[in-house]
Amino acid sequence: MNDATPHRRRGRTVLLAWLALLALMLASLGSAYLPLGRWNVVVGLVIATGKSAIVVWWFMRLADAGALARIAAAAALFMLATQACLSGVDYATRFVEPAAMQQPQQLRPLRQGGAAR
């Protein structure tokens, strides 16, 4: 009985996390139909971040994974954020100039998107 208790507790944690994930999925679906304008995507991404945190913390058990694993996860997030910022700066300051080798079909959206800038 003593051996089974921590595992029963673990099973209950997984069950609650699963129910929370399904509830958040439905919340995400419902919020997408509310006329929130550009906040729709913000709400969607905030809910997705919450769902990911549940998976990483309670399913992947990052809290128990040791300091090195947490450093690896933090380094990955840091690198992703750094590269996203650097790429964002690059693309935000650049005009859309299609390459000469691209086919007309490929150029069509780029030309019209670029012309609007």
Next chain:
Amino acid sequence: MSTEHSCADGACPPRPGAPASHGAGATASHALDRAQRGQSALLGMWVFLATELLFFGGLFMAYLYGRTHWPQGFAEAGRHTDVVLGTLNTGLLLSSSALVALAVASHGQPPRRGWSPWLLGGAAALGIAFLSIKGLEYRQEWREGLLPGPGFTLPRPEGAELFFMLYFVMTALHALHLLIGVALMALFAWGTARVAPWSPQRRVEAAGLYWHFVDVVWIFLYPLLYLVGRAS
């Protein structure tokens, strides 16, 4: 490492096929060696998943660029994805992750030792169901002319074709990862059922980490590909 991972910390009994230890020193050394392997297997998977995050991150960055430059086209195209099948698939993947977490928790634990193969097999089955539904979606989108190229049927606004280009690349790359995950889960379901020496706790847990990561990628794909443009 958690003390709950009894096999990973070297406390589980030797397996039938394992070589015999010679003396208390050798046993302690063997246990330490096993504990280190347990930790390094999980750390190795975390480092691999870190590289995977950067791999998928580039595609998410491309999506961000497209969506900020052609918001109308992305909203129009997003309305043509199948939100019912996308939501169903999200539910399947979230449930499969819960099964894998339970399988890892019950692996090697005497009262629930027999559960792991079934739970891992269930996760693999949910993965196959996910891939089948994705295949149905692809067929539907092919017939509607949503595959980027000369036959693309959404004329306006611009950017819709780029959305579907990213949609197909991101979901296909995710499906490829999931296919590998299904193979891993099926393999370990078989291995844990046979109590095979090649399916110890640390490997099942490392494979579980991979499965959860694939789930996390989908968690972000779902609002970006299926819920865009629904309110407008």
